Amino acid sequence: MKNPVPVNRAARSKDLDDGQKNSILQLLAKGKTIKACSEHVGVTTYSIRKARQEDDQFALMFADAYETGTEGLEEVAWERATVGVPTEHFDKNGTLRNTTHQTSDRLMEVLLKGRNPLKYRDSHHTVKHEGGFTDTVELKFNSVEAKGVMDNVRKALGLGTEIDGTASPVVEVHSTSPD
Numbered sequence: 001m002k003n004p005v006p007v008n009r010a011a012r013s014k015d016l017d018d019g020q021k022n023s024i025l026q027l028l029a030k031g032k033t034i035k036a037c038s039e040h041v042g043v044t045t046y047s048i049r050k051a052r053q054e055d056d057q058f059a060l061m062f063a064d065a066y067e068t069g070t071e072g073l074e075e076v077a078w079e080r081a082t083v084g085v086p087t088e089h090f091d092k093n094g095t096l097r098n099t100t101h102q103t104s105d106r107l108m109e110v111l112l113k114g115r116n117p118l119k120y121r122d123s124h125h126t127v128k129h130e131g132g133f134t135d136t137v138e139l140k141f142n143s144v145e146a147k148g149v150m151d152n153v154r155k156a157l158g159l160g161t162e163i164d165g166t167a168s169p170v171v172e173v174h175s176t177s178p179d
Helices: 018-029 034-041 045-054 056-082 105-115 143-156
Strands: 085-090 096-102 126-130 170-174
Touching: 018 034, 018 056, 034 045, 045 056, 056 105
Parallel strands: 126 170
Antiparallel strands: 085 096
């Protein structure tokens, strides 16, 4: 059971020695979290934060190690998204029949969004039509599909095909129909 009394982390924090700082930097460069680093070294996350604030050189090395760790994690994600992870297939008797590599479309999506967030972000565009019918039609699609869909809708309504790229994500299209 967790201690219900709040812990004063500043009171139990301590200054990091050079060996602890080096261990933290090595772990960060491998992609470990700050919490995992603090647990491995035996200090609080507050101690690490305090050391970064008080030691400019450690702060720079910390940022570099953190970036290196992030890049390493991105490499692993890329491998899993494109090459995949081995998946063993067995027959009903438990005999290994073959091994395939299972790729991850979701990881690929995350990587694309991280690499080019403006192009691959999840955004919703709404087209509202008022006029010849009483129902409101709302279309939602991601930004990769947005331009083509919006061009087709605008063309079908006789409004041209180009949409200003600076327009807001919500586009209202109004037309009148003969009674």
